[in-house]
Amino acid sequence: MRNRRDNDGGHGGAPALVMTGVTRSYGRRRQRVRALDGVDVTLPRGSFTAVMGPSGSGKSTLLQCAVGLDRPSGGSVRLGGDELTRMGGRALTRLRRERVGFVFQSFNLLPALTAEQNVRLPLRLAGGGAGRADRARAVDALSRVGLGDRARSRPAELSGGQQQRVALARALITKPELICADEPTGALDPATAEHVLALLRTSVDTSGATVLMVTHDPVAATYADRVLFLAEGRVVEELAETGGWEPGAAAAARIAARMRSLAGRAGAGAGRGAGPVAAGPAGVGPGAPAGAAGAYASEVAV
Numbered sequence: 001m002r003n004r005r006d007n008d009g010g011h012g013g014a015p016a017l018v019m020t021g022v023t024r025s026y027g028r029r030r031q032r033v034r035a036l037d038g039v040d041v042t043l044p045r046g047s048f049t050a051v052m053g054p055s056g057s058g059k060s061t062l063l064q065c066a067v068g069l070d071r072p073s074g075g076s077v078r079l080g081g082d083e084l085t086r087m088g089g090r091a092l093t094r095l096r097r098e099r100v101g102f103v104f105q106s107f108n109l110l111p112a113l114t115a116e117q118n119v120r121l122p123l124r125l126a127g128g129g130a131g132r133a134d135r136a137r138a139v140d141a142l143s144r145v146g147l148g149d150r151a152r153s154r155p156a157e158l159s160g161g162q163q164q165r166v167a168l169a170r171a172l173i174t175k176p177e178l179i180c181a182d183e184p185t186g187a188l189d190p191a192t193a194e195h196v197l198a199l200l201r202t203s204v205d206t207s208g209a210t211v212l213m214v215t216h217d218p219v220a221a222t223y224a225d226r227v228l229f230l231a232e233g234r235v236v237e238e239l240a241e242t243g244g245w246e247p248g249a250a251a252a253a254r255i256a257a258r259m260r261s262l263a264g265r266a267g268a269g270a271g272r273g274a275g276p277v278a279a280g281p282a283g284v285g286p287g288a289p290a291g292a293a294g295a296y297a298s299e300v301a302v
C-alpha cells in the first residue's frame with residue numbers, strides 16, 4: 001500500500017524486540033486483573049507494527065512491558081538481545097534513555113524549552129548534548145521533520161502537529177533501537193496525523209528504525225507493515241502487508257472490520273477487574289502521573 005523498502009537497519013537481521021510468554025497481572029485475589037495473558041511478539045529490525053484492540057485489551061500494558069516501563073509478571077522481554085525482566089530500575093531507565101524513542105498522544109514536550117532544546121534533551125540526559133555539534137544535530141533532526149525554521153519556538157507557539165513533529169525529532173535523535181508510539185495521532189486532525197505517520201514510516205524506510213505503535217485508528221494502522229490485534233490480553237490475530245495491503249481506504253476498512261468483530265469481546269475485558277490499583281509502572285515514584293507518558297515525563301523531568 002505504501003512504499004516500503006526491505007532493510008534490517010544494519011543490525012544483521014536479529015530482531016529488535018522479542019517478547020515471549022509475557023503475562024502481567026495487577027491487584028490481588030478478587031481484584032486481580034490479567035492485563036497480558038501470554039503474549040508472544042517479535043519485531044524484526046526495520047519494521048513498523050501497529051497494536052490495536054478494544055479498550056482494556058492490554059495494548060498500553062504491552063507497550064510498557066516492551067520498554068521496561070512496566071514489569072511483566074512472567075515471561076521474557078529482550079530488546080536487542082538484552083533481557084529486560086532481569087534488569088534493575090536504573091539499568092532500565094538508562095536503557096530507555098539511550099535505546100528507546102518515545103512518541104505520545106500528549107507530545108510530552110517541556111514547555112520552558114525551545115524546540116531545539118527539547119530535541120536535544122535525550123542527548124543531555126545521556127550526559128552530552130551541550131556542544132555546538134549537538135545543537136546542529138538537533139536542528140538537523142528538526143529539519144528532517146520539516147521544522148528547521150522553528151528551532152527557537154517554544155511548544156506553546158507551535159500547533160499540535162508541529163509539537164508532535166518536534167517529539168518525533170526528539171525520539172529519533174539518539175537513533176534508538178525501538179520507537180514506541182502510544183496513540184501518536186490521537187490528538188491530531190486527520191491531515192496532520194497523516195503527516196506525522198508518514199514521517200514515522202519514513203524513519204523505518206530510510207533509517208531502518210523499528211516502530212511499535214498503539215492506535216485506535218485503522219487509517220493510522222495502514223502505515224504499519226502489520227497489525228496485531230489484542231483481546232483480553234492476548235494477540236488474537238495479525239494482519240500483515242505480505243501480499244500487499246489494498247490501496248487507499250480499502251485496507252483501513254478491512255482493519256476497521258476486524259476491530260468491530262473484536263469489539264464484541266470488549267465487554268469481557270471490562271469484566272476483567274476493577275480500575276487501576278496502586279501498582280504503577282516500574283520505577284515511577286508516588287505521585288507520578290499514570291501511564292507510559294507520565295512515566296516518561298517523570299524521567300525526563302529529572
Ligand SMILES: Nc1ncnc2c1ncn2[C@@H]1O[C@H](COP(=O)(O)OP(=O)(O)OP(=O)(O)O)[C@@H](O)[C@H]1O
Pocket residue numbers: 026027033034035053054055056057058059060061062269272273274275276277278279280281
Ligand atoms: N496499574 C494498573 N492497576 C490495575 N489494573 C490495571 C493497571 N493498568 C492496567 N490495568 C488493567 O489492565 C487491563 C489492560 O489495560 P491497558 O491499559 O493495557 O488496556 P488498553 O488496551 O491500553 O486500553 P485503552 O485502549 O482503554 O487505553 C485493563 O483491564 C486495565 O484496567
